[in-house]
Structures are given as C-alpha cells and as structure tokens.
Amino acid sequence: MSDIEDLRQSEDVQQELREVQELLARHRVVEGLVHRQEMPRHELVETLLHKQHIAELRAKLDRLHPADIAFILEALPLDERLFVWDLVKADRDGEILLEVSDAVRETLIEAMDSHELVAATEQLDTDEIADLAPDLPSEVMQDVFRALSVEEREQLRAAMSYDEDSVGALMDFEAVTVREDVTLEAVLRYLRRFDELPDHTDQLFVVDRDERLEGVLPLNLLLVTDPDEMVSNIMVAEPLTLEPDEKAQTAAQAFERYDLVSAPVVDKDRKLVGRVTVNAVVDYIRESTETEQLSRAGLREGEDIFASVWDSVKNRWAWLAVNLVTAFVASRVIGAFEGSIEKLVALAALMPIVAGIGGNSGNQTITMIVRAMALGQVQQESARVLLRKEIGVAMVNGLIWGSLLGFVAWWLYRSVPLGLVMTAAMSLNLMVAAMVGVAVPLLRQRLGYDPAIGSSVMITAVTDSGGFFIFLGLATLFLL
Amino acid sequence: MSDIEDLRQSEDVQQELREVQELLARHRVVEGLVHRQEMPRHELVETLLHKQHIAELRAKLDRLHPADIAFILEALPLDERLFVWDLVKADRDGEILLEVSDAVRETLIEAMDSHELVAATEQLDTDEIADLAPDLPSEVMQDVFRALSVEEREQLRAAMSYDEDSVGALMDFEAVTVREDVTLEAVLRYLRRFDELPDHTDQLFVVDRDERLEGVLPLNLLLVTDPDEMVSNIMVAEPLTLEPDEKAQTAAQAFERYDLVSAPVVDKDRKLVGRVTVNAVVDYIRESTETEQLSRAGLREGEDIFASVWDSVKNRWAWLAVNLVTAFVASRVIGAFEGSIEKLVALAALMPIVAGIGGNSGNQTITMIVRAMALGQVQQESARVLLRKEIGVAMVNGLIWGSLLGFVAWWLYRSVPLGLVMTAAMSLNLMVAAMVGVAVPLLRQRLGYDPAIGSSVMITAVTDSGGFFIFLGLATLFLL
Numbered sequence: 001m002s003d004i005e006d007l008r009q010s011e012d013v014q015q016e017l018r019e020v021q022e023l024l025a026r027h028r029v030v031e032g033l034v035h036r037q038e039m040p041r042h043e044l045v046e047t048l049l050h051k052q053h054i055a056e057l058r059a060k061l062d063r064l065h066p067a068d069i070a071f072i073l074e075a076l077p078l079d080e081r082l083f084v085w086d087l088v089k090a091d092r093d094g095e096i097l098l099e100v101s102d103a104v105r106e107t108l109i110e111a112m113d114s115h116e117l118v119a120a121t122e123q124l125d126t127d128e129i130a131d132l133a134p135d136l137p138s139e140v141m142q143d144v145f146r147a148l149s150v151e152e153r154e155q156l157r158a159a160m161s162y163d164e165d166s167v168g169a170l171m172d173f174e175a176v177t178v179r180e181d182v183t184l185e186a187v188l189r190y191l192r193r194f195d196e197l198p199d200h201t202d203q204l205f206v207v208d209r210d211e212r213l214e215g216v217l218p219l220n221l222l223l224v225t226d227p228d229e230m231v232s233n234i235m236v237a238e239p240l241t242l243e244p245d246e247k248a249q250t251a252a253q254a255f256e257r258y259d260l261v262s263a264p265v266v267d268k269d270r271k272l273v274g275r276v277t278v279n280a281v282v283d284y285i286r287e288s289t290e291t292e293q294l295s296r297a298g299l300r301e302g303e304d305i306f307a308s309v310w311d312s313v314k315n316r317w318a319w320l321a322v323n324l325v326t327a328f329v330a331s332r333v334i335g336a337f338e339g340s341i342e343k344l345v346a347l348a349a350l351m352p353i354v355a356g357i358g359g360n361s362g363n364q365t366i367t368m369i370v371r372a373m374a375l376g377q378v379q380q381e382s383a384r385v386l387l388r389k390e391i392g393v394a395m396v397n398g399l400i401w402g403s404l405l406g407f408v409a410w411w412l413y414r415s416v417p418l419g420l421v422m423t424a425a426m427s428l429n430l431m432v433a434a435m436v437g438v439a440v441p442l443l444r445q446r447l448g449y450d451p452a453i454g455s456s457v458m459i460t461a462v463t464d465s466g467g468f469f470i471f472l473g474l475a476t477l478f479l480l
Numbered sequence: 481m482s483d484i485e486d487l488r489q490s491e492d493v494q495q496e497l498r499e500v501q502e503l504l505a506r507h508r509v510v511e512g513l514v515h516r517q518e519m520p521r522h523e524l525v526e527t528l529l530h531k532q533h534i535a536e537l538r539a540k541l542d543r544l545h546p547a548d549i550a551f552i553l554e555a556l557p558l559d560e561r562l563f564v565w566d567l568v569k570a571d572r573d574g575e576i577l578l579e580v581s582d583a584v585r586e587t588l589i590e591a592m593d594s595h596e597l598v599a600a601t602e603q604l605d606t607d608e609i610a611d612l613a614p615d616l617p618s619e620v621m622q623d624v625f626r627a628l629s630v631e632e633r634e635q636l637r638a639a640m641s642y643d644e645d646s647v648g649a650l651m652d653f654e655a656v657t658v659r660e661d662v663t664l665e666a667v668l669r670y671l672r673r674f675d676e677l678p679d680h681t682d683q684l685f686v687v688d689r690d691e692r693l694e695g696v697l698p699l700n701l702l703l704v705t706d707p708d709e710m711v712s713n714i715m716v717a718e719p720l721t722l723e724p725d726e727k728a729q730t731a732a733q734a735f736e737r738y739d740l741v742s743a744p745v746v747d748k749d750r751k752l753v754g755r756v757t758v759n760a761v762v763d764y765i766r767e768s769t770e771t772e773q774l775s776r777a778g779l780r781e782g783e784d785i786f787a788s789v790w791d792s793v794k795n796r797w798a799w800l801a802v803n804l805v806t807a808f809v810a811s812r813v814i815g816a817f818e819g820s821i822e823k824l825v826a827l828a829a830l831m832p833i834v835a836g837i838g839g840n841s842g843n844q845t846i847t848m849i850v851r852a853m854a855l856g857q858v859q860q861e862s863a864r865v866l867l868r869k870e871i872g873v874a875m876v877n878g879l880i881w882g883s884l885l886g887f888v889a890w891w892l893y894r895s896v897p898l899g900l901v902m903t904a905a906m907s908l909n910l911m912v913a914a915m916v917g918v919a920v921p922l923l924r925q926r927l928g929y930d931p932a933i934g935s936s937v938m939i940t941a942v943t944d945s946g947g948f949f950i951f952l953g954l955a956t957l958f959l960l
Contacts, residue, residue, distance in 0.1 A: 017856075225672070254490065258545065282765070286736065316844050327836040349814040349818060368774075
C-alpha cells in the first residue's frame with residue numbers, strides 16, 4: 001500500500017509533466033551546445049549541470065506512481081519518451097508497460113532488449129503477463145514461461161486462452177478463500193498471516209475442499225459480526241457469479257447495476273477460477289467506449305498522438321476508402337441527372353441541403369436506437385412502436401424544416417414549384433432516414449452483428465444518395 | 481446486504497423483462513375482452529385469471545433488485561410502465577426513482593401524488609435526495625425537508641448547492657471515522673457496534689477532534705495487522721483527498737488512475753465533509769460518455785425511447801437548426817458558382833466527393849486530438865508538432881486519394897484538366913481539414929471552452945463550404 005502516498009490530483013500530474021518537459025528542454029540546450037561544438041563533448045560529460053538535470057529527473061520519476069509515469073510517457077514525443085524511459089528504475093518497467101496505451105507500449109518495447117523485457121515481465125502477476133503477451137517477442141515469452149511455477153504456468157495458459165472481450169480477460173487470480181466450517185475469529189487470525197491483502201478485496205470466497213464456491217463473505221459483514229459466529233451462518237450463499245467465457249460486457253453491466261467491487265469467477269462445475277474487480281471493469285468500460293468513439297470517426301485504434309505520418313495514414317485509410325465508395329455512388333446518382341441540372345442549375349446548389357439534413361436526422365435516430373439496444377431495452381417486438389414514433393418525428397421535422405427550406409428556395413429563386421419540390425424532397429428524405437435508422441440496427445442485431453459498427457456510414461450513404469435521387473428525381477418529374 | 485441474493489446476470493434480467501411483457505400481454509387480452517364487452521366488467525374483477533396475473537407480476541417485482549426494476553420500467557411503453565410502477569411496493573419507490581434515467585423518472589413522478597413522493601423520498605439518504613430534488617415539486621421538497629434532522633438538513637443543503645459536475649455531486653456522507661490514538665483492537669470493537677458498514681467501505685477515515693482528516697486506515701491493513709498496534713502507526717498519513725468544488729472529472733481520473741474504491745472529501749480546512757465511492761464514479765463516467773455520444777449526434781439529452789413524437793422533436797431540433805444554417809451557407813457557396821456549373825455540369829456531380837472526404841478526414845483529426853486533450857496530453861506547446869504531423873497525413877492522403885479520384889474524374893469525363901483540378905482540390909481540402917482539425921480544439925481550449933462540444937459540426941461546416949469553394953473555384957479558374 002506504499003503507493004498510496006504517491007497519489008496525485010490530475011492537475012498535479014500535469015504540473016509534473018510540465019516540469020519533466022522543462023528539465024528535458026534544459027537538457028536539450030546543453031546537448032545542443034555540444035552538438036554545435038560550442039562546448040567540447042568530454043567536458044559535458046563532467047558538467048555538473050547536465051548530471052544535475054538527469055539526477056533531478058530520475059528522482060522525480062522515482063516519486064511518481066506508475067500510472068503517472070505512463071501518462072507522462074504518452075504525452076512526450078518519441079525521442080524524449082525513450083530518454084525518460086531509460087531513466088525509469090528497471091523494477092518498475094513491468095507495471096508501467098501495463099499502464100501505457102497499446103500504441104505507446106509498442107514504442108517502448110521496441111526500445112528494450114530481450115533481457116530487459118524478461119526482467120520487466122517477471123515482476124508481474126500471471127493475469128498481467130497475459131495482457132502484455134501479445135506485444136512481446138515469442139522468445140521473451142518462452143523465457144518468462146520457464147521462470148514460472150507449475151501453478152502459474154497453468155494460470156498464464158488459461159489467461160492467454162480467453163477471448164479479449166471475455167470475462168476471462170478481465171479476471172485475476174488473487175481471490176482469498178476460506179472454509180465455511182470455521183469461526184470468524186479463525187478467519188480473522190488467518191488474514192493476519194498475510195503481509196497484505198490483494199487490492200480490491202471486499203469479500204472472501206467461501207469454498208469447499210474441491211475449491212467449489214459455496215458463498216462469499218463480505219469484509220463488511222466479517223467486521224460487524226460477533227467473531228464466534230460460523231462463516232456458514234453469515235456468508236451470502238448465492239452470490240452473483242461470472243464464468244470466464246461470458247462476455248466482458250455482461251460483467252460490466254452487473255458491476256454497474258449492482259455497484260460491485262469484486263465478483264467470483266467459476267467454471268462449469270462451480271469451481272472458483274478467479275475474480276473480477278471493479279478497477280478492471282472501469283478500464284474495460286473506458287476502453288470500449290473509447291474504441292467505439294474512435295471507430296465512429298473511422299480510426300482503427302487509439303493513435304499515439306506522436307505517431308509517424310505513415311502509421312497514422314495506415315490507421316485511417318480504411319474508413320476513408322469506404323467513404324470514397326459511398327461518395328462515388330452519390331456522385332453517380334447526381335451524374336444520372338446531369339441533364340436536369342444543366343437546365344435548372346439551382347438544383348445543384350439546393351441538393352446538398354436535402355442530403356445533409358437527412359444524414360443528421362438519420363444519425364440522431366440511429367444513435368438513440370443503438371444506445372437503447374446496447375442497454376438491452378429494445379426487443380424485436382418493440383420495432384413497430386419505434387418505427388411509428390420515428391416516422392412521426394420525421395414527418396413533423398419534414399413539415400417544419402421542409403417548409404422553411406421550401407420558403408428559402410422560393411425566396412432565392414422565385415419559383416413556387418421549386419419550393420414545393422424542396423419541401424417534398426426534405427420530408428421524404430427524412431422519412432427514409434427514419435426507416436433506415438430503425439431498420440439497420442435491428443437487422444444487424446437479428447443477423448448477429450454488433451448494431452453500432454458502421455451504422456453511421458451506412459445511414460449517411462443512404463441519405464446522401466437517397467437525398468440526391470429524391471430531390472433531383474422530383475425536380476425532373478415536376479419542374480422540367 | 482440482503483440485496484445480494486437478488487443479483488442477476490444481464491441475460492437473466494432480459495428474461496425477466498420478457499416474462500413481465502408476457503404477463504402484461506395476457507393481462508391485456510383479458511382487459512380487451514372486457515373492453516369489447518365479450519366479458520362483463522364485474523365478472524372480470526372476480527376473475528381468478530386476472531388476479532393471478534397481477535399476483536404473479538407483483539411477486540416477480542418483489543424479488544427483483546431496484547436496478548433491475550428500473551431497467552424493466554425503461555423498456556416498457558408508457559401505459560404498461562405506469563401499470564407496473566403501481567404494482568411495485570411503495571417502500572422501494574425511492575431507490576427505483578434513483579436508478580431510472582432522467583426521462584423515465586419524469587414520467588414516473590408525474591404519475592405520483594405528493595404524498596407518495598414524500599414517502600418515497602424519505603427512504604433515501606440525503607445525498608440521494610439531492611439527486612432527485614431537481615425533479616420533485618417544491619411542496620414535496622418542503623415536506624421532506626421538515627422531516628429531516630438538523631444535521632441531515634445541513635447535509636441536504638450542502639449536497640444541493642454543489643454544481644452538477646463537481647465532486648460534491650458525487651459525494652455521500654457515509655464516511656466511517658476513527659481516532660488515531662486508539663488501538664486496532666478498539667477499532668474492531670467499535671466496528672462491531674454497527675449493524676452493517678456503508679457499502680464500499682474499503683477504508684476508515686482517521687480524524688482529530690475537529691473532524692480534520694489525519695489519514696486513512698484501509699480495511700486491508702486493519703485486517704492483516706496485529707490488533708495491539710495503534711491506528712496512528714499504520715494509517716496512511718497523506719492520502720489523496722478531493723474537495724467538493726473540484727470537477728467531477730478530476731475525481732474520475734484519480735479513481736481510474738489509482739484504482740480507488742473510495743476517497744475522502746475535505747474542505748479548505750481539511751475537515752472531512754464526506755467521501756466519493758467508485759460506484760458513483762462509474763455512473764459518472766458512463767453518464768458523461770453517454771452525454772458526449774448523444775451530443776455528438778445532436779441529441780440534447782437521453783431520450784426515453786418511448787417518448788412522444790413531440791418530446792423527441794424538441795430534444796432534436798437545436799442540432800438540426802444549426803445544421804440547416806451550415807448547409808445553407810454551403811448551398812450559397814455553390815450558388816455563387818452557378819455560372820460555372822451551367823457550363824460544365826460534371827462539377828455538380830463531383831463536388832460532393834471533395835466535400836465529403838474532407839469532412840471525414842477532418843473528423844478523424846479532431847476526434848484524435850480532442851481525445852488526447854481530454855486525457856491532458858496535449859499542451860499548447862505540442863500544437864506545432866501535431867499540426868506538422870496532421871498536414872503530413874493530409875498530404876499523403878491527398879496524393880493517394882486525390883490521384884485516384886483525379887483518375888476517376890478523367891475516366892468518367894475524359895478530361896485531363898478536370899482530373900487535375902479534382903486532385904488539387906482534394907489535396908487542398910484535406911489540408912484545410914487538417915489545419916482546422918488541429919486549430920479549433922486548441923483554440924477552444926485556450927479560450928476556456930470544452931474542446932469537444934460542436935467540434936464535429938464546425939469541421940464539417942468548414943470542409944463542406946471550403947470543399948465546394950476550392951473545387952468550384954479551381955474549376956472556374958482553370959477549366960472555363
């Protein structure tokens with residue numbers, strides 16, 4: 001628990017970051033003088049100034065919590081990041097590697113040799129090693145594996161076998177277990193034999209001789225109850241349990257709903273395998289909402305903000321390519337009406353409005369429905385109710401905004417028929433947006449896909465091409 | 481802790497929802513028979529069938545956790561929701577009102593009379609009453625207030641005074657305090673006098689006679705240490721503390737970074753005011769990412785999925801109006817080039833591609849930068865590095881996608897100059913997107929605004945109007 005003294009407010013951590021940057025800048029000035037040969041190299045090595053900066057930096061890093069060092073490393077450009085990474089005490093490397101983002105972790109691991117990597121990894125618990133494993137060279141993992149006990153190897157193998165989005169991936173192996181046929185007094189004596197309890201121990205797990213879970217003993221109950229009481233009398237006999245193959249999302253929902261701090265993980269035979277704690281769940285929630293946010297903007301994964309141009313291009317190209325295809329289709333829809341546009345060029349100026357408002361309205365619908373689906377509130381049976389409501393909203397909006405824009409079109413081009421076509425096209429495209437906005441996520445769910453992914457691209461593609469088609473089509477029919 | 485037995489996996493809760501819907505449907509059938517007068521009303525009241533459904537439903541609701549009842553209420557259309565709400569035991573109303581979403585809470589409160597509301601509210605802790613307060617009629621709040629003790633009134637007044645996004649709003653008053661000059665044995669004896677400890681008690685707060693915080697005593701330490709030890713010897717003397725006026729975001733970052741379960745809240749004089757627990761933080765994280773997601777799609781707030789058409793229109797109009805204005809501006813830019821389009825109608829078909837790709841690329845840039853800023857990793861000094869990188873990415877993308885589209889334009893319209901204009905316009909618009917994508921969030925931050933809000937609208941407005949202007953402008957200069 002000695003880390004507790006190092007905890008800082010986030011403004012304080014940002015202050016630390018600024019001080020590190022300051023020290024690095026001063027260091028760079030000295031280096032710069034050497035580089036420009038205004039100061040001979042060998043003198044520098046002796047320079048008190050130089051040594052002092054390094055010492056100051058090192059001392060600062062030693063006082064910081066691993067999570068805060070991770071934060072600082074992420075905020076520094078590559079060369080400064082590696083410089084600071086070199087100054088960090090080797091026995092903290094493992095913890096820090098766990099804390100940094102995937103993109104930054106890659107840059108740090110690239111800068112370490114196998115020996116350092118093995119040393120860093122060996123400091124960690126097996127569930128943590130499993131988290132790092134995908135980023136480590138295989139010869140490093142082999143060395144690490146050899147250094148583990150039989151039980152740890154078994155745990156590591158299990159931890160690595162679980163799907164990334166499963167409960168197993170959130171799980172650790174630090175469950176403290178007791179038997180049901182002892183007194184609380186005995187439990188209290190047993191606990192005093194520990195140097196410290198694992199973090200987030202809010203309950204002990206009651207198991208039988210075969211490690212099968214029989215209940216949980218919340219510390220809060222242990223502390224308020226007469227020590228002569230038996231565990232079996234006060235334990236909670238049917239606690240919520242998770243299984244390693246369940247979706248991580250399931251665990252997250254249970255933790256949120258019931259305000260849990262930890263939960264036991266059991267296998268098919270109710271044998272206790274491990275536990276999930278709230279900190280793993282918080283990280284999971286943060287990461288999954290972040291991934292969703294990034295993928296909504298078409299970024300494949302979190303980007304090291306100081307990534308090279310080329311890495312960034314690779315991270316972003318897929319979405320741009322998809323967008324290009326949908327834009328091309330929309331462009332061809334317009335191409336089909338080139339004759340109409342030639343006769344009435346006002347159409348070219350008005351058509352993006354119809355497409356744009358449709359896209360926005362559709363995105364509102366789809367966002368709301370995808371969110372309700374993620375919470376499990378939308379059954380296929382509700383589809384009709386939702387569709388009716390969304391079409392109602394589209395009709396009202398079509399009337400309001402369509403009329404307004406019809407009026408604007410009339411005012412700009414002094415043509416009543418053009419105004420009417422504008423109003424009709426807006427209303428129709430809003431209706432299309434509502435229908436697609438309800439149908440697409442429901443359909444994707446029924447087919448077993450994640451309703452969120454790509455929903456925004458899809459709706460925009462439909463409302464763009466659809467909007468152009470409806471507006472130009474109506475205009476061709478009624479105006480020319 | 482008796483609630484623990486009611487905890488369910490989320491699939492099980494969805495199963496419960498389906499069963500409730502089933503019972504409601506059967507109930508509706510009976511009601512329908514009466515309504516169509518195929519069964520006389522007075523007979524129905526006696527019908528075993530009817531009574532049985534109600535009893536079954538009531539029994540089911542009694543077994544469910546308040547959070548699960550809240551989930552079911554949210555997933556039901558208004559009339560069925562109120563029907564179920566009537567069947568819930570009155571002494572659970574308060575807890576359930578706390579759990580439902582704002583939009584659904586309004587519908588439930590509307591259906592209750594003052595007497596019921598006062599009774600429901602009085603079951604809650606003062607910090608919870610403060611959460612409900614904004615939704616309650618003022619005469620209800622006055623009655624509730626009168627029923628509180630002096631200390632509770634003080635707490636409620638304090639809790640209601642804090643800003644919605646402050647630590648004070650996350651705080652509760654259930655901190656368990658001890659003195660430093662006692663033995664752990666005495667602490668253990670003191671704890672046994674409680675019926676139960678407050679949820680999420682992972683540490684006790686060590687205070688002096690004036691309630692000033694001197695340290696914290698983690699239960700994990702209490703349990704593993706010799707009971708004859710003094711509190712002062714093992715307490716953590718300088719724990720992380722929060723202040724009620726700090727931003728909730730600060731607390732959330734500290735909890736995430738350091739994996740906390742609870743943290744003390746102190747005033748300027750280090751007097752202990754309350755504590756923040758991880759469950760409040762998880763709710764805050766969930767809510768704030770949700771709000772961000774909704775506002776990104778232009779929804780003012782979470783919408784009851786069964787809201788009336790009119791409520792939905794009101795929730796969504798603001799963004800559509802903003803979008804209308806930006807679309808109008810873009811339309812006027814095109815209007816300025818109507819002469820050019822008349823001469824070369826291919827321009828009308830190609831221009832949305834330039835605008836669309838620019839918008840997508842700009843959104844990628846801005847999403848990445850806003851996210852890094854939210855994590856505190858972007859200082860104003862990094863601006864130049866970031867700008868250089870983003871312009872680099874834009875140039876590479878301009879070259880790749882611009883050339884591809886230039887080729888497509890040539891292929892479609894057999895005009896080399898048109899292809900070259902297309903390539904140039906794409907590259908320029910991507911560059912504009914990159915610059916605005918970096919500049920807008922940094923500028924907003926420097927001016928003290930939230931960099932996220934409206935960033936997507938702004939960039940799309942610029943890349944639309946800018947894209948049309950660049951493409952049509954270049955075409956007018958070089959092709960006509």
